[in-house]
Amino acid sequence: MNSNLKLNRIFSLDITACISIMVGIALVLFSPSSAIGSNQGQKHVDSLDELIKMFDSSSCKECHEKIYEQWEKSHHARSLMGLNDQIFLSGYLKHGPLAVHPGQKATKKNFPCFKCHFPQIKHASDSVAAEIADAIMRGDKAKIRKLNIGCLVCHNEKAVVHGLPEAGVLYGNKEVADHSGRPVKKSPLLKNSLICGQCHGLGPNLEFETPIQCATLYGSYLHAYIPSGGTQTCQECHMKDGDHYMPPNFNNREELSERMRQALPMEVRTLAYSFQPKEGDIRPMVVVNTKITNKAGHRIPDG
């Protein structure tokens, strides 16, 4: 006899704020150098141009044209640019616990975000961090657009978890000894969700003097999707046929809305009726049943 409003939540659909959250407590745990500051026995560079050159992807384009073009349109190719081509770090460097003035005073400690957005910083000195901060403060988009998660970040830097990646080597699904420029070695990680999980986040990053939280999706994959019987890897859903575009692309609104409609199908059933508790008192009533199913391998949105 009551008005019924039933909301069935199927599977774990956590709607969480998709904003990077700065955890404002200064918890001093480890030195940030343990995460992004160490040199790992590779060449250490003192200029930003040298670092960009060291991780340049353009030489791969000649032979891997299709993959290059897919990658070029992906978020990985613009990992320090936010929505609508904005340099998202400028706000963080101007206000709040990571602020620095002038930019030239910045060190790698001002950039805990680089752990995932620009991990190759670990091969550079503090003066490179200062150059980047200066470019951000000046709004130099041409320069910041050159900083990305390129071919070598995934196919060298992030492609092994036991030990360190060998310098001058690429890692792939198979051995290609006579590969142009650098030999390709086989790494099982390329087929494993963990290669993505290294950056796609487990929760707060407590190793920094100013702990931060951004992506947490890998945690949701491990703790919600897999225990509920999920069997697919990130690559199986996001890199079908080796596609390096890796959608969703938040800058393509139309494509994004369509993908979200497919990913989060919503069934709505309604029943309208009137309820008459006493003579002359007619109340319109409605029963609404909604069922949202999450087809992704993790919560959406992330953050």
Ligand code: HEC
């Ligand atoms: C002169 C041409 C050429 C250039 C330049 C080149 N590659 Fe390749 N690459 C190949 C060929 C050919 C193969 C073998 C393809 C096959 O056998 O399926 C290959 C294989 C690979 C593989 C292994 C593929 C697999 O199945 O796992 C990876 C990874 C790779 N290349 C990455 C790169 C990257 C990154 C660059 C730039 C630093 C690059 N390549 C530059 C020609 C090239």
Ligand code: HEC
């Ligand atoms: C644990 C790794 C990690 C850290 C640390 C991290 N991020 Fe992220 N961030 C990601 C990943 C992965 C994405 C994209 C996927 C997502 O949002 O789930 C992302 C997305 C973003 C986006 C959205 C980008 C866009 O195109 O709209 C912004 C803005 C952002 N991060 C800012 C920051 C800032 C600022 C910091 C440092 C205070 C930071 N992140 C630290 C991994 C990280």
Ligand code: HEC
């Ligand atoms: C975000 C990480 C990431 C980036 C960036 C990336 N790759 Fe890959 N790449 C992968 C993974 C993971 C695989 C294996 C996918 C699979 O087998 O399911 C792969 C596979 C490949 C393959 C084998 C494809 C096939 O069909 O067998 C080639 C070749 C390759 N990548 C080249 C490149 C080149 C060239 C670039 C830069 C333009 C690049 N990758 C950038 C993660 C990345």
Ligand code: HEC
């Ligand atoms: C080196 C760290 C790193 C690795 C490794 C990595 N990603 Fe990302 N990924 C990011 C960051 C950072 C962004 C957001 C960049 C931006 O928009 O500013 C991102 C964006 C994305 C996006 C676009 C959606 C979004 O929220 O921006 C998808 C999808 C994605 N990554 C999937 C993958 C998959 C699948 C793998 C493994 C094959 C992978 N990533 C490996 C750091 C990484």
Ligand code: HEC
């Ligand atoms: C069962 C398939 C599936 C698996 C497994 C999966 N994803 Fe997704 N993912 C999706 C779907 C569907 C979406 C919704 C958007 C779309 O379709 O483009 C999505 C969205 C995302 C987004 C955007 C999140 C946002 O804030 O909206 C990122 C980033 C991402 N996935 C990365 C990953 C990574 C990294 C892994 C592995 C740890 C992974 N996904 C595993 C299907 C999957």
